[in-house]
Amino acid sequence: MEKRQLGRTGIEVSVIGLGTMTWGEQNTEQEAFEQLDYAVDQGINLIDAAEMYPVPPRAETQGLTETYLGNWLKNRGKRDDLVIATKVTGRSDMDYIRGGPRLTREQIHQAVNDSLKRLRTDYIDLYQVHWPERKANFFGKLGYNPVDDSDAVPIEETLEALNELVEAGKIRHIGLSNETAWGAMTWLKEAERRGWTRPVSIQNPYSLLNRSYEVGLAEVSLREDCGLLAYSPLAFGALSGKYLGGQKPAGARLTEFSRFTRYTSEQAQEATQAYVNLAGEHGLSPAQMALAWVNSRSFLTSNLVGATTMEQLSENIGSASIQLSEELLDRIEALHQRYTYPCP
Numbered sequence: 001m002e003k004r005q006l007g008r009t010g011i012e013v014s015v016i017g018l019g020t021m022t023w024g025e026q027n028t029e030q031e032a033f034e035q036l037d038y039a040v041d042q043g044i045n046l047i048d049a050a051e052m053y054p055v056p057p058r059a060e061t062q063g064l065t066e067t068y069l070g071n072w073l074k075n076r077g078k079r080d081d082l083v084i085a086t087k088v089t090g091r092s093d094m095d096y097i098r099g100g101p102r103l104t105r106e107q108i109h110q111a112v113n114d115s116l117k118r119l120r121t122d123y124i125d126l127y128q129v130h131w132p133e134r135k136a137n138f139f140g141k142l143g144y145n146p147v148d149d150s151d152a153v154p155i156e157e158t159l160e161a162l163n164e165l166v167e168a169g170k171i172r173h174i175g176l177s178n179e180t181a182w183g184a185m186t187w188l189k190e191a192e193r194r195g196w197t198r199p200v201s202i203q204n205p206y207s208l209l210n211r212s213y214e215v216g217l218a219e220v221s222l223r224e225d226c227g228l229l230a231y232s233p234l235a236f237g238a239l240s241g242k243y244l245g246g247q248k249p250a251g252a253r254l255t256e257f258s259r260f261t262r263y264t265s266e267q268a269q270e271a272t273q274a275y276v277n278l279a280g281e282h283g284l285s286p287a288q289m290a291l292a293w294v295n296s297r298s299f300l301t302s303n304l305v306g307a308t309t310m311e312q313l314s315e316n317i318g319s320a321s322i323q324l325s326e327e328l329l330d331r332i333e334a335l336h337q338r339y340t341y342p343c344p
Contacts, residue, residue, distance in 0.1 A: 023054055079121055088108060089111070132178065137180065159187065175229070233291055
């Protein structure tokens, strides 16, 4: 498994990382253990979780994903061989998380301590801000419409709290998620100005159906050594082609949870069909072509794959060994010109 450096840390992480947001909702603890055993055996060393997982978030299941991961770490004794990443929940109406999560100093400290308990470890390798405190164009928005967010917790306060936790040894490095180019540069410059810990990664959506990261953030990643951890590289499984033609496979995420509509528009269906057809012409599975393309990006640090079955997981991890031809890459670019941002 290819390894890439995480920011300027000297830590190398696998080009494929294991996402975990199905654990506790679509996957049992036993299935999570099976996924972890297989992924680690295949050379994966980056495991990504979040305090609000599983998804969709519910009070009854919140924290189960971290708990499953923590139990596995305790059982297998592989903690020091892995890079464990998790996230603090951004501002939202999930009042079952600390009465309503905010990115204040007090809440950041509490969130880290709670995650450490669930993960059954005394340090977190990569601690990420799940989404900004301020209101910006993330979660499916391309344009930016200014609104009053003067009550937002300043980035400086959140960064100072995270720096305190790094100094205390509870977290090793920090990362961003669902962030914009302005936000990323503000974090980086504030860290530089204060001499505090700097972000080493940005976890944002990135796939053939959503290449908005390339506008602004890709340059930030390369120039600032703050690489992309790509989430939803298969667009919630849509790029496998399994939902085309109105199909609703039993147990699949978009079958089970109708609330997720980001990748189901008419334009998304057309674009997906075009990519599926292209993969078939080149003798590739649609999922592996989509993932191998993400793996090929120069600004990518790790491609976070998730799965509900072992067959899916094996196929997804197998993309790490696939090299796409220049001809195929050119044809993908041609399709991108036709379907530029079907699912921002």
